[in-house]
Amino acid sequence: MSTTPITADQPQIGTARVKRGMAEQLKGGVIMDVVNAEQAKIAEDAGAVAVMALERVPADIRKDGGVARMSDPNMIEEIIAAVSIPVMAKSRIGHFVEAQVLQSLGVDYIDESEVLTPADEVNHSDKWAFTTPFVCGATNLGEALRRIAEGAAMIRSKGEAGTGNVVEAVRHLRQIKNEIAKLRGFDNNELYAAAKELRAPYELVKEVAELGKLPVVLFSAGGVATPADAALMRQLGAEGVFVGSGIFKSGDPAKRAAAIVKATTFFDDPKIIADASRNLGEAMVGINCDTLPETERYANRGW
Amino acid sequence: MSSSNPVIGVLALQGDVREHLVALAAADAIARPVRRAEELAEVDALVIPGGESTTMSKLALLFGVMDPLRERVAAGMPVYGTCAGMIMLADKILDGRDDQETVGGIDMTVRRNAFGRQNESFESGIDFAGLAGEPVQGVFIRAPWVEAVGAGVEVLAELPAADGPESRIVAVRQGNLLATSFHPELTGDHRVHEYFVRMVESA
Numbered sequence: 001m002s003t004t005p006i007t008a009d010q011p012q013i014g015t016a017r018v019k020r021g022m023a024e025q026l027k028g029g030v031i032m033d034v035v036n037a038e039q040a041k042i043a044e045d046a047g048a049v050a051v052m053a054l055e056r057v058p059a060d061i062r063k064d065g066g067v068a069r070m071s072d073p074n075m076i077e078e079i080i081a082a083v084s085i086p087v088m089a090k091s092r093i094g095h096f097v098e099a100q101v102l103q104s105l106g107v108d109y110i111d112e113s114e115v116l117t118p119a120d121e122v123n124h125s126d127k128w129a130f131t132t133p134f135v136c137g138a139t140n141l142g143e144a145l146r147r148i149a150e151g152a153a154m155i156r157s158k159g160e161a162g163t164g165n166v167v168e169a170v171r172h173l174r175q176i177k178n179e180i181a182k183l184r185g186f187d188n189n190e191l192y193a194a195a196k197e198l199r200a201p202y203e204l205v206k207e208v209a210e211l212g213k214l215p216v217v218l219f220s221a222g223g224v225a226t227p228a229d230a231a232l233m234r235q236l237g238a239e240g241v242f243v244g245s246g247i248f249k250s251g252d253p254a255k256r257a258a259a260i261v262k263a264t265t266f267f268d269d270p271k272i273i274a275d276a277s278r279n280l281g282e283a284m285v286g287i288n289c290d291t292l293p294e295t296e297r298y299a300n301r302g303w
Numbered sequence: 304m305s306s307s308n309p310v311i312g313v314l315a316l317q318g319d320v321r322e323h324l325v326a327l328a329a330a331d332a333i334a335r336p337v338r339r340a341e342e343l344a345e346v347d348a349l350v351i352p353g354g355e356s357t358t359m360s361k362l363a364l365l366f367g368v369m370d371p372l373r374e375r376v377a378a379g380m381p382v383y384g385t386c387a388g389m390i391m392l393a394d395k396i397l398d399g400r401d402d403q404e405t406v407g408g409i410d411m412t413v414r415r416n417a418f419g420r421q422n423e424s425f426e427s428g429i430d431f432a433g434l435a436g437e438p439v440q441g442v443f444i445r446a447p448w449v450e451a452v453g454a455g456v457e458v459l460a461e462l463p464a465a466d467g468p469e470s471r472i473v474a475v476r477q478g479n480l481l482a483t484s485f486h487p488e489l490t491g492d493h494r495v496h497e498y499f500v501r502m503v504e505s506a
Contacts, residue, residue, distance in 0.1 A: 011425040011465075018424045021489045022444050024319040025353045025386070044400070047362060049317060049355040084400060085355055086421065086445065108421035108445070131422050265316055265362055266338065 019133035019153035022109065023217035026050055026086070026154075026240055030230065030264050031219070032257060033057050033244040036075065037082035039253070046257035050086040050108070052242065053079045058115045058162025059245035059284065062296065068116045070098040076105050088135070093302055094120025096129070103132040109154070110134045112147075114301035115161045115244075124302065127151030137221065139172045139299050141179035145200035145208070146303075148216055155214055157238065158299040159222020162245050164286035166223040168299060169233060173220050177237045183209040222299070225250070225283050227263030227276040234267030251281030309503045312337035312346035314372075316362040318354020318387060322488035323496075330496040332503070340371040348381040348479075348503040351388030353444065353486050356415065357400050359387055364404060376408040381479040381506050383499040389482035390415055390447055397450060409477045410453030417448040417471075418484075429485070431474060432459045434494050441473065441485035448484055449475055459483075479506050 012018075029049030034040040040051045055071040056064065070091055080087050086108035091098035093112055098119075102110050112125055114137050127134040128151035137158035138144035144155045157176060159169030179198070183205065186194055191209055195202040207215050220238035224230050225246035233241050241264055243257075250256045259276040266272040294300065308331055313323045315336035327334035327350065337343050349372070351359070363369040376382060384392040390399070391406045393413035418424070424445060428438035441462070449472035452458065460474035460483070473484040479502060487495035 011427040013423065013425045015426055017442055017489060018426055018444060021319075021442050021486060022421055022424065024322060024486075024489065025355065025444055027319055027321070027354070028315070028317040029355060029358055044357065047358045049358050084398065084416065085357060103422065106420050106422055133421065261358070261362070262365065266366075 014131035016153070020216050022086075022133055023135070023154035026219075027217060028265055029240045030257075030261050031088065031240070031242045032247055033242070034079060034248070037078045039248055040079045040083045040087075042254050043247070043257055044083045044085050046254060047261035048085060048257065049240070050088055051079065051083060052111060052244075053087055053089045053107070054115075057245040057248055058298070059164070059249050060162075061115060062162045062287075070095070070101065070116070073101065073105055076102070076107065080106060090116055091125070092116040093118040094123050094125055096125040099125050099130060099132075099134075103130055107132060112136050112152075114158060114298045118301050122303075124150050127153075135219075137299070137302060138176065140175045141183075141208070142198035142200050143302065144176060144214060144218075145198060145204045148204060148214070149201050152216065154217045154219065156219040156221040156242055159220065159224075160289050160292070161222045161298050162287075163223050163289055163292070164225040164246055164249070164284040165289050166225070166229045166232065167289055169220050169223045170236065172222075172299070173233060173236050173238055176218065180208055180213065184212050224260070225286065226280075227259045227273055230260045231263045231267035231273050234264060240264065246284055249284035256280050256283075308333050309347040309500065310335065310345070311348045311350060311500070311503060312343065313350045313352055314359070314363075314368075314388075316366070316368070317358045318352040319486070319488060320352050323350045323352050323385075326488045326493050326496040327500070329493045330500045332500050338366070338368070340367050343368060343371050343375065348383075348499075348506070349375070350499070351382060351384040351391045351406075352488070353386035353388065356387035356390040357403055359391065360403050360405065363406075369404065369406065372406050376406060376480070379479055379506065381481075381499070381503045382406075382408065383481040385483050385486050385488060386444065386446055389413055389449075389484055392480055392482045408480050409475060409482060410456055411449050411475060412451040413447045414450045415447050416445050417450070418443050418446045421445055427462065429460050429462065429473065431495065432457075434498060436494070439487065439495060440490045440492060441483075442489045443473075443485050446473075446484045448473060
Protein backbone atom coordinates (compact mmCIF):
# COMPACT_ATOMS: atom_id res chain seq x y z
CA MET A 1 0.00 0.00 0.00
CA SER A 2 1.20 3.48 -0.64
CA THR A 3 2.09 5.42 2.44
CA THR A 4 0.73 8.69 3.68
CA PRO A 5 3.03 11.12 5.43
CA ILE A 6 2.03 12.55 8.79
CA THR A 7 4.36 15.49 9.20
CA ALA A 8 6.07 15.60 5.85
CA ASP A 9 7.39 18.92 4.67
CA GLN A 10 8.22 17.28 1.37
CA PRO A 11 5.20 17.20 -0.91
CA GLN A 12 4.21 13.64 -1.80
CA ILE A 13 2.49 12.79 -5.06
CA GLY A 14 0.49 9.69 -5.92
CA THR A 15 -0.52 8.79 -2.37
CA ALA A 16 -3.64 6.69 -1.83
CA ARG A 17 -5.32 9.74 -0.33
CA VAL A 18 -4.54 11.91 -3.35
CA LYS A 19 -5.73 9.20 -5.75
CA ARG A 20 -8.91 8.32 -3.89
CA GLY A 21 -9.50 11.97 -3.04
CA MET A 22 -9.62 12.81 -6.74
CA ALA A 23 -12.59 10.45 -7.15
CA GLU A 24 -14.28 12.05 -4.12
CA GLN A 25 -14.28 15.34 -6.04
CA LEU A 26 -16.19 13.72 -8.92
CA LYS A 27 -19.09 12.58 -6.75
CA GLY A 28 -22.57 13.62 -7.74
CA GLY A 29 -21.33 14.10 -11.28
CA VAL A 30 -21.48 12.60 -14.74
CA ILE A 31 -18.43 11.31 -16.61
CA MET A 32 -19.03 11.18 -20.34
CA ASP A 33 -17.41 9.07 -23.08
CA VAL A 34 -16.06 11.23 -25.91
CA VAL A 35 -14.15 10.32 -29.05
CA ASN A 36 -12.85 13.74 -30.11
CA ALA A 37 -12.22 17.30 -28.92
CA GLU A 38 -15.53 18.55 -30.24
CA GLN A 39 -17.50 16.00 -28.21
CA ALA A 40 -15.34 16.76 -25.18
CA LYS A 41 -16.33 20.42 -25.41
CA ILE A 42 -20.01 19.52 -25.69
CA ALA A 43 -19.63 17.38 -22.57
CA GLU A 44 -17.88 20.15 -20.64
CA ASP A 45 -20.50 22.69 -21.74
CA ALA A 46 -23.20 20.35 -20.48
CA GLY A 47 -21.62 20.20 -17.01
CA ALA A 48 -19.73 16.89 -17.11
CA VAL A 49 -17.29 16.53 -14.19
CA ALA A 50 -14.86 14.64 -16.42
CA VAL A 51 -14.62 13.06 -19.84
CA MET A 52 -13.46 9.60 -20.86
CA ALA A 53 -11.37 9.74 -24.02
CA LEU A 54 -11.72 6.66 -26.19
CA GLU A 55 -11.43 5.77 -29.84
CA ARG A 56 -14.93 4.41 -30.32
CA VAL A 57 -17.89 4.47 -27.94
CA PRO A 58 -18.84 0.97 -26.72
CA ALA A 59 -21.85 0.77 -29.06
CA ASP A 60 -19.49 1.15 -32.03
CA ILE A 61 -16.98 -1.30 -30.57
CA ARG A 62 -19.84 -3.81 -30.45
CA LYS A 63 -20.86 -3.02 -34.00
CA ASP A 64 -17.36 -3.01 -35.51
CA GLY A 65 -15.97 -5.98 -33.62
CA GLY A 66 -12.23 -6.67 -33.74
CA VAL A 67 -9.71 -5.88 -31.03
CA ALA A 68 -10.41 -2.68 -29.11
CA ARG A 69 -7.28 -0.95 -27.79
CA MET A 70 -6.06 2.20 -26.05
CA SER A 71 -6.75 5.34 -28.09
CA ASP A 72 -4.29 7.23 -30.26
CA PRO A 73 -2.15 9.53 -28.03
CA ASN A 74 -2.80 12.41 -30.44
CA MET A 75 -6.51 12.12 -29.89
CA ILE A 76 -6.08 12.00 -26.13
CA GLU A 77 -3.81 15.04 -26.17
CA GLU A 78 -6.29 16.96 -28.32
CA ILE A 79 -9.01 16.25 -25.80
CA ILE A 80 -6.76 17.24 -22.88
CA ALA A 81 -6.05 20.51 -24.69
CA ALA A 82 -9.70 21.14 -25.51
CA VAL A 83 -11.22 21.05 -22.02
CA SER A 84 -10.35 22.24 -18.52
CA ILE A 85 -12.10 19.38 -16.70
CA PRO A 86 -10.35 16.09 -15.84
CA VAL A 87 -9.69 13.66 -18.69
CA MET A 88 -9.76 9.89 -18.22
CA ALA A 89 -8.72 7.25 -20.74
CA LYS A 90 -9.00 3.48 -21.02
CA SER A 91 -6.33 0.81 -21.01
CA ARG A 92 -6.95 -2.85 -21.71
CA ILE A 93 -7.21 -5.15 -18.69
CA GLY A 94 -3.70 -6.24 -17.73
CA HIS A 95 -2.06 -4.03 -20.37
CA PHE A 96 0.18 -2.11 -18.02
CA VAL A 97 2.18 -0.63 -20.88
CA GLU A 98 -0.92 1.08 -22.26
CA ALA A 99 -1.41 2.37 -18.72
CA GLN A 100 2.20 3.62 -18.64
CA VAL A 101 1.57 5.45 -21.90
CA LEU A 102 -1.63 7.03 -20.57
CA GLN A 103 0.20 8.16 -17.44
CA SER A 104 2.93 9.73 -19.54
CA LEU A 105 0.29 11.63 -21.52
CA GLY A 106 -0.95 13.18 -18.28
CA VAL A 107 -4.47 11.77 -18.15
CA ASP A 108 -6.11 12.32 -14.76
CA TYR A 109 -7.55 8.82 -14.33
CA ILE A 110 -6.97 5.49 -16.09
CA ASP A 111 -9.91 3.16 -16.62
CA GLU A 112 -8.67 -0.43 -16.80
CA SER A 113 -11.69 -1.36 -18.80
CA GLU A 114 -13.53 -4.48 -19.89
CA VAL A 115 -14.90 -2.47 -22.81
CA LEU A 116 -11.51 -2.88 -24.48
CA THR A 117 -10.27 -6.34 -25.39
CA PRO A 118 -8.40 -7.83 -22.40
CA ALA A 119 -4.62 -8.20 -22.82
CA ASP A 120 -4.20 -10.65 -19.95
CA GLU A 121 -6.71 -13.29 -18.97
CA VAL A 122 -5.23 -13.87 -15.52
CA ASN A 123 -3.78 -10.63 -14.20
CA HIS A 124 -4.97 -7.09 -13.95
CA SER A 125 -2.37 -4.31 -13.90
CA ASP A 126 -0.58 -3.53 -10.62
CA LYS A 127 -2.16 -0.15 -10.05
CA TRP A 128 -0.03 0.74 -7.01
CA ALA A 129 2.88 1.13 -9.42
CA PHE A 130 1.34 4.28 -10.92
CA THR A 131 1.03 7.92 -9.90
CA THR A 132 -2.12 8.24 -12.00
CA PRO A 133 -5.14 6.78 -10.21
CA PHE A 134 -7.21 3.95 -11.67
CA VAL A 135 -10.91 3.22 -11.88
CA CYS A 136 -11.98 -0.38 -12.50
CA GLY A 137 -15.27 -2.12 -13.17
CA ALA A 138 -16.90 -4.70 -10.92
CA THR A 139 -19.99 -6.87 -11.03
CA ASN A 140 -19.91 -7.83 -7.35
CA LEU A 141 -18.21 -6.95 -4.07
CA GLY A 142 -15.45 -9.56 -4.32
CA GLU A 143 -14.41 -8.26 -7.72
CA ALA A 144 -14.49 -4.65 -6.45
CA LEU A 145 -12.26 -5.55 -3.49
CA ARG A 146 -9.79 -7.47 -5.64
CA ARG A 147 -9.43 -4.38 -7.82
CA ILE A 148 -8.97 -2.17 -4.75
CA ALA A 149 -6.33 -4.61 -3.45
CA GLU A 150 -4.52 -4.13 -6.77
CA GLY A 151 -4.62 -0.37 -6.21
CA ALA A 152 -7.83 0.85 -7.86
CA ALA A 153 -8.79 4.22 -6.33
CA MET A 154 -12.36 4.20 -7.66
CA ILE A 155 -14.85 1.51 -8.64
CA ARG A 156 -17.67 1.56 -11.15
CA SER A 157 -20.29 -1.12 -11.38
CA LYS A 158 -19.85 -2.58 -14.86
CA GLY A 159 -23.29 -2.83 -16.33
CA GLU A 160 -23.22 -3.81 -19.99
CA ALA A 161 -21.56 -1.03 -21.96
CA GLY A 162 -22.84 -0.06 -25.39
CA THR A 163 -26.30 -1.54 -24.95
CA GLY A 164 -28.28 1.51 -23.82
CA ASN A 165 -29.95 -0.96 -21.48
CA VAL A 166 -29.70 -0.23 -17.78
CA VAL A 167 -30.66 -3.70 -16.58
CA GLU A 168 -27.11 -4.97 -16.02
CA ALA A 169 -26.03 -1.73 -14.33
CA VAL A 170 -28.90 -2.23 -11.89
CA ARG A 171 -28.00 -5.88 -11.34
CA HIS A 172 -24.35 -5.15 -10.59
CA LEU A 173 -24.93 -2.16 -8.35
CA ARG A 174 -27.62 -4.00 -6.39
CA GLN A 175 -25.28 -6.96 -6.05
CA ILE A 176 -22.47 -4.81 -4.63
CA LYS A 177 -24.78 -2.90 -2.28
CA ASN A 178 -26.49 -6.11 -1.07
CA GLU A 179 -23.18 -7.80 -0.35
CA ILE A 180 -22.02 -4.74 1.60
CA ALA A 181 -25.26 -4.72 3.60
CA LYS A 182 -24.80 -8.42 4.37
CA LEU A 183 -21.26 -7.82 5.67
CA ARG A 184 -22.61 -5.17 8.03
CA GLY A 185 -24.57 -7.89 9.82
CA PHE A 186 -21.62 -10.26 10.25
CA ASP A 187 -19.68 -10.61 13.49
CA ASN A 188 -15.88 -10.80 13.51
CA ASN A 189 -15.84 -14.58 13.35
CA GLU A 190 -17.86 -14.57 10.17
CA LEU A 191 -15.72 -12.01 8.36
CA TYR A 192 -12.88 -14.51 7.74
CA ALA A 193 -15.19 -16.91 5.96
CA ALA A 194 -16.78 -13.98 4.14
CA ALA A 195 -13.34 -12.93 2.86
CA LYS A 196 -12.71 -16.46 1.65
CA GLU A 197 -16.07 -16.56 -0.08
CA LEU A 198 -15.56 -13.14 -1.65
CA ARG A 199 -12.01 -14.10 -2.68
CA ALA A 200 -10.87 -10.77 -1.30
CA PRO A 201 -8.30 -9.71 1.33
CA TYR A 202 -9.63 -9.97 4.88
CA GLU A 203 -8.46 -6.42 5.77
CA LEU A 204 -10.57 -4.91 3.01
CA VAL A 205 -13.58 -7.05 3.90
CA LYS A 206 -13.28 -5.90 7.52
CA GLU A 207 -12.96 -2.27 6.41
CA VAL A 208 -16.11 -2.52 4.30
CA ALA A 209 -17.99 -4.18 7.17
CA GLU A 210 -17.02 -1.28 9.43
CA LEU A 211 -17.62 1.54 6.94
CA GLY A 212 -20.78 0.14 5.41
CA LYS A 213 -19.40 1.22 2.06
CA LEU A 214 -16.41 0.66 -0.17
CA PRO A 215 -13.23 2.45 0.95
CA VAL A 216 -13.26 4.19 -2.46
CA VAL A 217 -15.89 6.03 -4.47
CA LEU A 218 -18.47 3.87 -6.25
CA PHE A 219 -19.95 5.04 -9.56
CA SER A 220 -22.27 3.21 -11.92
CA ALA A 221 -21.60 2.53 -15.61
CA GLY A 222 -22.79 0.54 -18.57
CA GLY A 223 -26.23 1.19 -20.03
CA VAL A 224 -27.35 4.61 -18.78
CA ALA A 225 -29.22 6.30 -21.66
CA THR A 226 -31.74 8.68 -20.06
CA PRO A 227 -31.95 11.18 -17.19
CA ALA A 228 -34.20 8.74 -15.34
CA ASP A 229 -31.61 5.96 -15.79
CA ALA A 230 -28.96 8.17 -14.18
CA ALA A 231 -31.28 9.09 -11.31
CA LEU A 232 -32.16 5.43 -10.84
CA MET A 233 -28.52 4.51 -10.39
CA ARG A 234 -28.08 7.35 -7.90
CA GLN A 235 -31.13 6.27 -5.91
CA LEU A 236 -29.75 2.74 -5.85
CA GLY A 237 -26.59 4.09 -4.23
CA ALA A 238 -24.18 5.05 -7.00
CA GLU A 239 -22.20 8.17 -6.08
CA GLY A 240 -22.18 9.30 -9.71
CA VAL A 241 -22.54 7.89 -13.22
CA PHE A 242 -20.50 7.15 -16.30
CA VAL A 243 -22.42 7.61 -19.54
CA GLY A 244 -20.87 6.02 -22.59
CA SER A 245 -22.74 5.59 -25.84
CA GLY A 246 -25.96 6.99 -24.34
CA ILE A 247 -25.09 10.60 -25.12
CA PHE A 248 -23.30 10.72 -28.43
CA LYS A 249 -25.39 7.92 -29.96
CA SER A 250 -28.56 9.92 -29.30
CA GLY A 251 -30.37 12.48 -31.46
CA ASP A 252 -29.36 15.62 -29.53
CA PRO A 253 -26.19 14.95 -27.52
CA ALA A 254 -25.79 18.47 -26.03
CA LYS A 255 -29.32 18.52 -24.71
CA ARG A 256 -29.28 14.95 -23.45
CA ALA A 257 -25.92 15.46 -21.74
CA ALA A 258 -27.18 18.53 -19.87
CA ALA A 259 -30.38 16.70 -18.93
CA ILE A 260 -28.46 13.74 -17.49
CA VAL A 261 -26.29 16.13 -15.43
CA LYS A 262 -29.41 17.75 -13.92
CA ALA A 263 -31.04 14.42 -13.15
CA THR A 264 -27.85 13.13 -11.53
CA THR A 265 -27.74 16.05 -9.08
CA PHE A 266 -31.49 16.08 -8.37
CA PHE A 267 -31.82 12.30 -8.51
CA ASP A 268 -34.47 12.28 -5.80
CA ASP A 269 -36.69 14.99 -7.30
CA PRO A 270 -39.09 13.49 -9.88
CA LYS A 271 -40.30 16.92 -11.02
CA ILE A 272 -36.80 17.99 -12.02
CA ILE A 273 -36.15 14.60 -13.66
CA ALA A 274 -39.43 14.99 -15.57
CA ASP A 275 -38.45 18.45 -16.80
CA ALA A 276 -35.01 17.19 -17.77
CA SER A 277 -36.60 14.33 -19.73
CA ARG A 278 -38.77 16.51 -22.01
CA ASN A 279 -38.09 16.75 -25.74
CA LEU A 280 -34.68 15.13 -25.73
CA GLY A 281 -35.15 13.63 -29.18
CA GLU A 282 -34.14 10.08 -30.03
CA ALA A 283 -32.49 8.03 -27.30
CA MET A 284 -29.87 5.58 -28.50
CA VAL A 285 -31.35 2.42 -29.87
CA GLY A 286 -30.86 -0.16 -27.16
CA ILE A 287 -29.92 -3.82 -27.20
CA ASN A 288 -31.79 -6.47 -25.25
CA CYS A 289 -29.20 -8.00 -22.96
CA ASP A 290 -30.97 -11.42 -23.04
CA THR A 291 -30.13 -11.71 -26.70
CA LEU A 292 -26.44 -10.93 -26.20
CA PRO A 293 -24.30 -14.06 -26.54
CA GLU A 294 -22.07 -14.74 -23.54
CA THR A 295 -18.97 -14.00 -25.60
CA GLU A 296 -20.23 -10.49 -26.32
CA ARG A 297 -20.88 -9.65 -22.69
CA TYR A 298 -18.15 -7.25 -21.65
CA ALA A 299 -19.05 -7.63 -17.99
CA ASN A 300 -17.68 -11.19 -18.08
CA ARG A 301 -14.22 -9.81 -18.78
CA GLY A 302 -12.07 -9.31 -15.70
CA TRP A 303 -11.86 -11.68 -12.75
CA MET B 304 -25.89 33.93 17.16
CA SER B 305 -27.48 31.84 19.88
CA SER B 306 -25.42 29.51 22.02
CA SER B 307 -26.95 26.40 20.43
CA ASN B 308 -25.00 24.58 17.74
CA PRO B 309 -24.98 26.42 14.40
CA VAL B 310 -26.69 24.92 11.37
CA ILE B 311 -24.17 24.74 8.56
CA GLY B 312 -25.13 23.71 5.06
CA VAL B 313 -22.91 22.01 2.51
CA LEU B 314 -23.61 23.02 -1.08
CA ALA B 315 -24.60 19.63 -2.51
CA LEU B 316 -24.82 20.28 -6.25
CA GLN B 317 -21.71 18.16 -6.84
CA GLY B 318 -18.50 17.21 -5.05
CA ASP B 319 -17.26 15.71 -1.78
CA VAL B 320 -20.31 16.72 0.22
CA ARG B 321 -20.38 13.72 2.52
CA GLU B 322 -16.86 14.32 3.85
CA HIS B 323 -17.73 17.91 4.78
CA LEU B 324 -20.94 16.82 6.50
CA VAL B 325 -18.91 14.36 8.58
CA ALA B 326 -16.22 16.93 9.41
CA LEU B 327 -18.78 19.60 10.39
CA ALA B 328 -20.67 17.18 12.61
CA ALA B 329 -17.39 16.25 14.29
CA ALA B 330 -16.81 19.98 14.86
CA ASP B 331 -20.16 20.20 16.70
CA ALA B 332 -22.19 21.85 13.97
CA ILE B 333 -25.55 20.65 12.71
CA ALA B 334 -24.68 19.83 9.11
CA ARG B 335 -27.06 19.37 6.21
CA PRO B 336 -26.87 19.31 2.42
CA VAL B 337 -28.15 22.36 0.50
CA ARG B 338 -29.23 22.16 -3.14
CA ARG B 339 -32.07 24.70 -3.33
CA ALA B 340 -32.61 28.36 -2.49
CA GLU B 341 -35.19 27.39 0.17
CA GLU B 342 -32.64 25.15 1.87
CA LEU B 343 -30.03 27.90 1.74
CA ALA B 344 -32.41 30.24 3.56
CA GLU B 345 -32.52 27.84 6.52
CA VAL B 346 -28.81 27.61 7.33
CA ASP B 347 -26.58 29.90 9.39
CA ALA B 348 -23.52 29.27 7.24
CA LEU B 349 -22.37 27.28 4.23
CA VAL B 350 -19.49 25.13 3.06
CA ILE B 351 -18.81 24.97 -0.68
CA PRO B 352 -17.07 21.62 -1.12
CA GLY B 353 -14.41 20.38 -3.45
CA GLY B 354 -15.59 19.21 -6.83
CA GLU B 355 -15.60 20.43 -10.40
CA SER B 356 -16.06 24.20 -10.24
CA THR B 357 -17.43 24.49 -13.79
CA THR B 358 -20.15 21.94 -13.04
CA MET B 359 -20.99 23.52 -9.70
CA SER B 360 -21.19 27.00 -11.16
CA LYS B 361 -23.43 25.84 -14.00
CA LEU B 362 -25.82 24.00 -11.69
CA ALA B 363 -25.94 26.91 -9.23
CA LEU B 364 -27.07 29.20 -12.06
CA LEU B 365 -29.51 26.69 -13.57
CA PHE B 366 -31.27 25.98 -10.32
CA GLY B 367 -31.40 29.53 -8.99
CA VAL B 368 -28.93 29.18 -6.13
CA MET B 369 -26.25 31.59 -7.38
CA ASP B 370 -28.06 34.88 -6.73
CA PRO B 371 -29.49 33.96 -3.31
CA LEU B 372 -26.00 32.79 -2.37
CA ARG B 373 -24.46 36.09 -3.46
CA GLU B 374 -27.10 37.94 -1.42
CA ARG B 375 -26.36 35.87 1.68
CA VAL B 376 -22.62 36.44 1.26
CA ALA B 377 -23.21 40.18 0.89
CA ALA B 378 -25.33 40.07 4.04
CA GLY B 379 -22.45 38.51 5.98
CA MET B 380 -23.23 34.79 6.03
CA PRO B 381 -20.06 32.83 6.85
CA VAL B 382 -18.92 30.60 3.98
CA TYR B 383 -15.98 28.20 3.77
CA GLY B 384 -14.83 26.99 0.34
CA THR B 385 -12.36 24.18 -0.34
CA CYS B 386 -10.66 23.82 -3.75
CA ALA B 387 -13.60 24.29 -6.16
CA GLY B 388 -15.24 26.14 -3.27
CA MET B 389 -12.27 28.52 -3.13
CA ILE B 390 -12.76 29.22 -6.83
CA MET B 391 -16.45 29.90 -6.19
CA LEU B 392 -15.57 32.49 -3.52
CA ALA B 393 -13.04 34.34 -5.66
CA ASP B 394 -13.90 37.73 -7.12
CA LYS B 395 -11.64 36.92 -10.06
CA ILE B 396 -10.48 33.65 -11.60
CA LEU B 397 -7.82 32.70 -14.13
CA ASP B 398 -7.84 29.60 -16.37
CA GLY B 399 -11.56 29.14 -15.84
CA ARG B 400 -14.08 28.70 -18.61
CA ASP B 401 -14.93 31.97 -20.36
CA ASP B 402 -18.53 31.76 -19.18
CA GLN B 403 -17.68 30.57 -15.67
CA GLU B 404 -19.36 32.63 -12.94
CA THR B 405 -18.42 32.66 -9.29
CA VAL B 406 -20.25 33.65 -6.14
CA GLY B 407 -17.38 35.96 -5.28
CA GLY B 408 -16.92 37.74 -1.98
CA ILE B 409 -13.19 37.41 -1.36
CA ASP B 410 -11.08 40.09 -2.99
CA MET B 411 -8.64 37.67 -4.60
CA THR B 412 -7.57 36.26 -7.94
CA VAL B 413 -7.53 32.46 -8.00
CA ARG B 414 -5.86 30.39 -10.68
CA ARG B 415 -7.76 27.19 -11.42
CA ASN B 416 -5.77 23.90 -11.55
CA ALA B 417 -2.68 26.02 -10.81
CA PHE B 418 -0.73 23.18 -9.21
CA GLY B 419 -1.25 21.03 -12.31
CA ARG B 420 -3.15 17.94 -13.34
CA GLN B 421 -3.84 14.86 -11.22
CA ASN B 422 -0.32 13.46 -11.65
CA GLU B 423 0.99 16.60 -9.91
CA SER B 424 -1.61 16.38 -7.11
CA PHE B 425 0.11 16.02 -3.74
CA GLU B 426 -0.10 16.25 0.00
CA SER B 427 2.11 18.28 2.25
CA GLY B 428 2.24 19.58 5.81
CA ILE B 429 1.14 23.21 6.13
CA ASP B 430 1.45 25.81 8.87
CA PHE B 431 -1.99 27.31 9.21
CA ALA B 432 -2.11 30.67 11.02
CA GLY B 433 -4.28 30.46 14.11
CA LEU B 434 -4.23 26.68 14.44
CA ALA B 435 -2.18 25.27 17.27
CA GLY B 436 -0.34 21.95 17.20
CA GLU B 437 0.97 19.89 14.31
CA PRO B 438 0.94 21.30 10.78
CA VAL B 439 -2.28 20.68 8.90
CA GLN B 440 -1.96 17.93 6.30
CA GLY B 441 -2.91 19.64 3.05
CA VAL B 442 -4.33 17.42 0.31
CA PHE B 443 -4.07 19.26 -3.02
CA ILE B 444 -6.02 17.75 -5.94
CA ARG B 445 -5.75 19.55 -9.27
CA ALA B 446 -5.73 22.42 -6.84
CA PRO B 447 -6.02 26.16 -7.39
CA TRP B 448 -3.82 28.75 -5.73
CA VAL B 449 -4.38 32.37 -4.86
CA GLU B 450 -2.44 34.54 -7.23
CA ALA B 451 -3.24 37.94 -5.72
CA VAL B 452 -5.16 39.28 -2.75
CA GLY B 453 -6.67 42.67 -1.91
CA ALA B 454 -5.79 44.68 1.19
CA GLY B 455 -8.64 43.27 3.29
CA VAL B 456 -7.64 39.64 2.83
CA GLU B 457 -5.73 37.80 5.55
CA VAL B 458 -3.36 35.10 4.30
CA LEU B 459 -3.56 32.04 6.56
CA ALA B 460 -1.27 29.61 4.80
CA GLU B 461 1.37 29.53 2.08
CA LEU B 462 3.38 26.83 0.39
CA PRO B 463 6.90 27.31 -0.93
CA ALA B 464 6.81 27.29 -4.73
CA ALA B 465 8.47 24.29 -6.33
CA ASP B 466 10.09 26.39 -9.03
CA GLY B 467 11.13 29.63 -7.40
CA PRO B 468 11.68 31.65 -4.25
CA GLU B 469 8.17 33.01 -3.89
CA SER B 470 5.47 31.06 -2.13
CA ARG B 471 1.91 30.23 -3.10
CA ILE B 472 -1.06 31.36 -1.06
CA VAL B 473 -3.28 28.38 -0.24
CA ALA B 474 -5.56 29.61 2.56
CA VAL B 475 -7.20 32.99 3.08
CA ARG B 476 -9.84 34.73 5.13
CA GLN B 477 -11.76 37.91 4.50
CA GLY B 478 -14.36 38.77 7.13
CA ASN B 479 -16.72 35.81 7.39
CA LEU B 480 -15.36 34.09 4.31
CA LEU B 481 -12.71 31.35 4.48
CA ALA B 482 -11.09 29.50 1.60
CA THR B 483 -8.44 26.79 1.23
CA SER B 484 -6.85 25.30 -1.91
CA PHE B 485 -6.67 21.97 -0.12
CA HIS B 486 -9.13 19.48 1.37
CA PRO B 487 -9.09 19.18 5.18
CA GLU B 488 -12.30 17.12 4.83
CA LEU B 489 -10.24 14.23 3.42
CA THR B 490 -7.87 13.87 6.35
CA GLY B 491 -9.91 13.17 9.48
CA ASP B 492 -8.23 16.19 11.13
CA HIS B 493 -11.14 18.53 11.84
CA ARG B 494 -9.23 21.59 13.07
CA VAL B 495 -9.96 23.72 10.02
CA HIS B 496 -13.66 22.90 10.26
CA GLU B 497 -13.55 23.73 13.98
CA TYR B 498 -11.92 27.04 13.07
CA PHE B 499 -14.81 27.71 10.67
CA VAL B 500 -17.43 26.72 13.25
CA ARG B 501 -15.85 29.22 15.66
CA MET B 502 -16.06 31.87 12.90
CA VAL B 503 -19.75 31.05 12.51
CA GLU B 504 -20.37 31.21 16.25
CA SER B 505 -18.79 34.63 16.56
CA ALA B 506 -20.38 36.04 13.40
